Amino acid sequence: MNKLEDLSRQHDSISKISAGIVYALAVAIALNFFWTPGHIYASGITGFAQIIHSLSKHLPIPLATSVMYFVLNIPLFIIGWLKIGHRFTIFTLLTVLLASIMMRVIGPVKISYDPIICAVFGGVINGVGTGLALKTGISTGGLDILGIVLRKKTGKSFGTINIAFNLVIVVCAGFVFGWSRALYTALNIFINGRVIDNVYNQHQKMQVLIVTEKPKHIIDGIQNKMHRGITILHDVEGAYSHTEKTVLLTVIDRYDMYDIEKIVSKSDPYAFMSISQVTTVHGRFVEQKPV
Structure with missing residues (x-):
C-alpha cells in the first residue's frame, strides 16, 4: 500500500511539474511574442508586473517584467503557505520561478503584429x-x-x-498606451479568461x-465549512485489515477540492479518499460561488 501511495504521489508530482513547465x-511566449510587441497588458499579477516595468522605464535600470512577476508573488507565497497548504505553495513557487526564468530567457521579438492578433493569440496561448x-x-x-484566501474569508466570488x-x-x-490599446487589453483579458x-x-x-x-470528525468538518450533504454507508469492512470502517459519499465543486483534502487529512490522516469527475448531477445540489 505504501509503495502504491509513493508511486501515485510521484506521478502526481511529475504531472504538476510538467504542467508548470508548459505554463x-x-x-513567456504570450508575453514576449504578442503582449510586449502589441503594447498589451495581461491579466492579474503578470499585468501588474508589466505596468511596473512601463512606469520604471525612465529609471537608470528599468524593473524587468520577469523580475517583478516573481517579486509581486512573494507576499502571496507567504499567504498560501499559511492559509492554504505547504505542498500547494511549493508547486506554486516552482511554477512562478520557471515562468520568471522563461520570460527572461525567451526575449521579445522585434516584429510588429496587428494589435488584434496580439490580443487574440496572447490570450489563447496563456489561457x-x-x-x-x-x-x-x-x-x-x-x-x-x-x-482562494479571500473566498474563505469573505465568501466573495473570485x-x-x-x-x-x-x-x-x-x-x-x-x-x-492609449485607449485603443486599453480596448485590446480588455479583449485579451476576456479571451484569456474564456480559454482558461x-x-x-x-x-x-x-x-x-x-x-x-x-x-464524525470528517462529517463535522465538511458540513460546518463546506455545507455539503453527505451519504453515510455504515458497517463496511476493509479486505486487507478486516477492520470496521465507514464510507462517506458527497459531491463537491472542483474548486472545493483544497478544502475537503485539508479536512480529511486533518481529521483522519489514514483515510482513503477517491475523487472522480461527475458528468451530471440530479436532485438537490447547491451551486456555490466559484473562487
Whole structure:
C-alpha cells in the first residue's frame, strides 16, 4: 500500500511539474511574442508586473517584467503557505520561478503584429497554459492564491475580485498606451479568461468517496465549512485489515477540492479518499460561488 501511495504521489508530482513547465513556456511566449510587441497588458499579477516595468522605464535600470512577476508573488507565497497548504505553495513557487526564468530567457521579438492578433493569440496561448496548470491542481500564483484566501474569508466570488483587479490594468493600459490599446487589453483579458474556463472547467462537479475509521470528525468538518450533504454507508469492512470502517459519499465543486483534502487529512490522516469527475448531477445540489 505504501509503495502504491509513493508511486501515485510521484506521478502526481511529475504531472504538476510538467504542467508548470508548459505554463512557463506559454506565458513567456504570450508575453514576449504578442503582449510586449502589441503594447498589451495581461491579466492579474503578470499585468501588474508589466505596468511596473512601463512606469520604471525612465529609471537608470528599468524593473524587468520577469523580475517583478516573481517579486509581486512573494507576499502571496507567504499567504498560501499559511492559509492554504505547504505542498500547494511549493508547486506554486516552482511554477512562478520557471515562468520568471522563461520570460527572461525567451526575449521579445522585434516584429510588429496587428494589435488584434496580439490580443487574440496572447490570450489563447496563456489561457491554455494556465488552464492546464489549474487542471493538474497547481496554481500559477497571483490572483489564484488571493482568490482562494479571500473566498474563505469573505465568501466573495473570485470573479468579482478578478474583474476589479483587471479593470485597474485596463485603465492603466489606456493611460500608458492609449485607449485603443486599453480596448485590446480588455479583449485579451476576456479571451484569456474564456480559454482558461474551457480548458480547466472549474465548474466541474466532483464525486468524493471517503473510507475512514473516524467519520464524525470528517462529517463535522465538511458540513460546518463546506455545507455539503453527505451519504453515510455504515458497517463496511476493509479486505486487507478486516477492520470496521465507514464510507462517506458527497459531491463537491472542483474548486472545493483544497478544502475537503485539508479536512480529511486533518481529521483522519489514514483515510482513503477517491475523487472522480461527475458528468451530471440530479436532485438537490447547491451551486456555490466559484473562487
